[in-house]
Amino acid sequence: MAIHRSNLSRRFKISRIWHQSEQYRAKSFASSSPTSETTPLKVLTGLLRDAYSLKCLRELHAHLAVAGAIQDTFVVTGLVERYVYFGKAASAALLFAETYRSRPAVYSLNLAVRCFSDHGFHRELLHLYRELCCFGSDNFTFPPVIRACTAVSCLRLGREMHCRVLRTGHGGNVGVQTALLDLYAKAGQIDVSRRVFDCMVLRDLISWNAMVSGYSLNECFREAVEMLQEMQQGGMRPNASTFVGIVGMCGSVGDRDVGDSLHAFALKGGVINDESLTSALITMYAAFDDLSSSRMVFDLHPVKDLVSFNSMISAYMQHHIWKEAFEIFRLMHCVAVRPNLVTVVSVLPSCSDFFGINHGESVHGMIIKLGLAEHVSVASALVSMYSKxxxxxxxLLLFCCCTEKNNILWNSMISGYLVNNEWNMALDAFCKMQIAGVAPDATTIMNVISGCRYTKDLHMAKSIHAYAVRNKFESYHSVMNALLAMYADCRDISTSHTLFQKMEVRMLISWNTMISGFAEIGDSDTCLILFCQMFHEEVQFDLVTLIGLISSFSVPGDAIVGESVHSLAIKSGCNSDVSLTNALITMYANCGIVEAGQQLFDSCCSRNTITYNALMSGYRKNNISAKILPLFYQMVENDEKPNLVTLLNLLPVCQSQLQGKCIHSYAVRNFTRLETPLFTSAMGMYSRFNNIEYCSKIFSLIGARNLIVWNAFLSACVQCKQADMVV
Incomplete structure (x- = not known):
């Protein structure tokens, strides 16, 4: 009822303005120069501010035009402001340009320019200024126009404005100069910014802050600190905006001492309670991996706003501290701070990676309550959460309910299929994405490449490669490296190598992919050639390089080269990594030097399940079966959990059927899904003890029987002398 009365009141105002505009027109005819007493300007502009919709505004505009009041400066400015408020910048610019096309009005131009600038319509502002700049400009015109050039990254037009400023004699104005140095700094020309700054006779706090921020933006950390010191020596007292840029850089360059000094300086200057500075300090300490200091800054902030909460949640999430991140989210709810898009998108991964479905559904309910579920970024985060x-x-239901599907949402859905091992559905979604007219990006291509890697579909892999070439994705290093890995996984290492040789920029990951690909097929010679080429091109190897190279050595003839690579690993300081130790143990076992593998195992400080498995496999390959069971008992004593490889090493060396049954029962109890190799190994174990009944039961439990399964069962029947079961 209240809403209905409000609408009636507004309609009454519209009708009233018609009568007032008619009176204004009559008085205008009676007097060629109406005075302020005969012109109801305040009433007209006041009613313009009451326009509650674009339709209402257009009706008022029409009435004013008929009444002849459209030429008045206050009326035109009011109309322009309301059109801009409703997002109709083009209509506002057209109205203003048509009204003042024939006569200069610098004051009116300044009002319009300021209005466009305040509402963020920078391109429209520049277009309007180009049409009307001949009417003149002053110190109030240039700063918003220059800021518009900065916002749209148009340095060329900014330079033109700089020339016009100098020609018209406004180059000494501090506001104009500050806008210019900010323009050059954000365009990456910090030296030009400094020259503008040095030419300034009068400098205010905004000018100093713009220069400090410019250095910070261009990653000139030392110059930014020196500028802050120069500012202090000049008697200018810094505020919160002065510190924000430098504090953010302290985390990126890793300078903790300067960060602590700036924190103390801000505390001493009494600006520590500023929201933007609090957020910057939280982020800085998080970059130093000092979350306790980040939390202290957050807790000591007297009035916690949305930005502070988001910064603290983001800091915890970046370090995978899910529980504390969710506690901050709950605290936010308790103090009645309304979450925004950034908040919910940041906190949703904690539900999928730590808490589970109950927390996820609760957050989803809150998102619906807050009216944020319709945003594509939130929908993408929800799709990703439920998929994980x-x-x-x-x-899929959330995805289908979204009316607006952009490439971020499609990428989340494709990634969800990949997470759930639905490779073919991911590839199908990629096709549907193109049919829907949504252009894939580099992330989409990499997701689809991942699907091809798992399906081993070489035909589809080549199709994706062709699509990437046609759409200029070959310029993305990440896409090219993914293509290398895709061909290697599809057993087409020659195509991968050809693609690698054509790459103009070969990163470390590119070399590692190729070395690992050739190691997978046992081509140690090519691995060594690639490794030598890395040295020739001055590409520094890493742990992944060494592991890939070592894993290629699998025959006794490779032992000498393997020992040399082992020495290189020791010199480079990589030998302490357990993954490299595991690879070395496997290499020595494959080369027939089990004693060296045993020595490595004994000297290893941190052993895991893979370490035990590597030595067990080495014993088994070199027919030293007697040492496998004692090593297994040692593994159990050290609380290392056996996996499938462990059991496959144990079953062939069981000394009694009871031991075999224990291992088999352990697998049944602890593994959710039994693999085919375990079934065949168990049949082999029971056949050694002439237990054809258990072999038959295991065989009946296997759903998809391939040639290996049939051969294992037939071999068991023959070994148990049950030839009649073979027929």
Whole structure:
């Protein structure tokens, strides 16, 4: 009822302005120069501010035009402001340009320019200024126009404005100069900014802050600190905006001492309670991996706003501290701070990676309550969360309910299929994405390449490669490296190598992919050639390089080269990594030097399940079966959990059927899904003890029987002398 009365009141105002505008027109005819007493300007502009919709505004505009009041400066300015307020910048610019096309009005131009600038319509502002700049400009015109050039990254037009400023004699104005130095700094020309700054006779705090911020933006950390010191020596007292840029850089360059000094300086200057500075300090300490200091800054802030909460949640999330991130989210709810898009998108991964479906559904309910569920970024985060939790149906339902699907949402859905091992559905979604007219980006291509790597579909892989070439994705290093890995996984290492040789920029990951690909097929010679080429091109190897190279040595003839690479690993300081130790143990076992593998195992400080498995496999390959069971008992004593490889090493060396049954029962109890190699190994174990009944039961439990399964069962029947079961 209240809403209905409000609408009636507004309609009454519209009708009233018609009568007032008619009176204004009559008085205008009676007097060629109406005075302020005969012109109801305040009433007209006041009613313009009451326009509650674009339709209402257009009706008022029409009435004013008929009444002849459209030429008045206050009326035109009011109309322009309301059109801009409703997002109709083009209509506002057209109205203003048509009204003042024939006569100069610098004051009116300044009002319009300021209005466009305040509402963020920078391109429209520049277009309007180009049409009307001949009417003149002053110190109030240039700063918003220059800021518009900065906002649209148009340095050329900014330079033209600089020339016009100098020609018209406004180059000494501090506001104009500050806008110019900010323009050059954000365009990456910090030296030009400094020259403008040095030419300034009068400098205010905004000018100093713009220069400090410019250095910070261009990653000139030392110059930014020196500028802050120069500012202090000049008697200018810094404020919160002065510190924000430098504090942010302290985290990126890793300078903790300067960061602590700036924190103390801000505390001493009494600006520590500023929201933007609090957020910057939280982020800085998080970059130093000092989350306790980040939390202290957050807790000591007297009035916690949305930005502070988001910064603290983001700091915890970046360090995978899910529980504390969610506690901050709960605290936010308790103190009645309304979350925004950044908040919910940041906190949703904690539900999928730590808490589970209950927390995820609760956050989803809150998102619906807050009216944020319709935003594409939130929908993408929800699709990703449900996919990681295994709720692919929920992800698909959310995806289908979204009316606006951009490439971020499609990427989340494709990634969800990949997480749930639905490779073919991911590739199908990629095709549907193109049919829907949404252009894939580099992330989409990499997701689809991942699907091809798992399906081993070489035909589809080549199709994706062709699509990437046609759409200029070959310029992305990440896409090219993904293509190298895709061909290697599809067993087409020659195509991968050809692609690698054509790459103009070969990063470390490119070399590692090729070395690992050739190691997978046992081509140690090519691995060594690539490794030598790395040295020739001055590409520094890393741990992944060494592991890939070592894993290629698998025959006794490779032992000498393997020992040399081992020495190189020791010299480079990589030998302490357990993954490299595991690879070395496997290499020595494959080369027939089990004693060296045993020595490495004994000297290893941190052993895991893979370490034990590597030595067990070495014993088994070199027919030293007697040492496998004692090593297994040692593994159990050290609380290392056996996996499938462990059991496959144990079953062939069981000394009694009871031991075999224990291992088999352990697998049944602890593994959710039994693999085919375990079935065949168990049949081999029971056949050694002439237990054809258990072999038959295991065989009946296998759903998809391939040639290996049939051969294992037939071999068991022959060994148990049950030839009648073979027929």
């Amino acid at each position: 939790l295994g709720k692919l149906d929920s992800s």
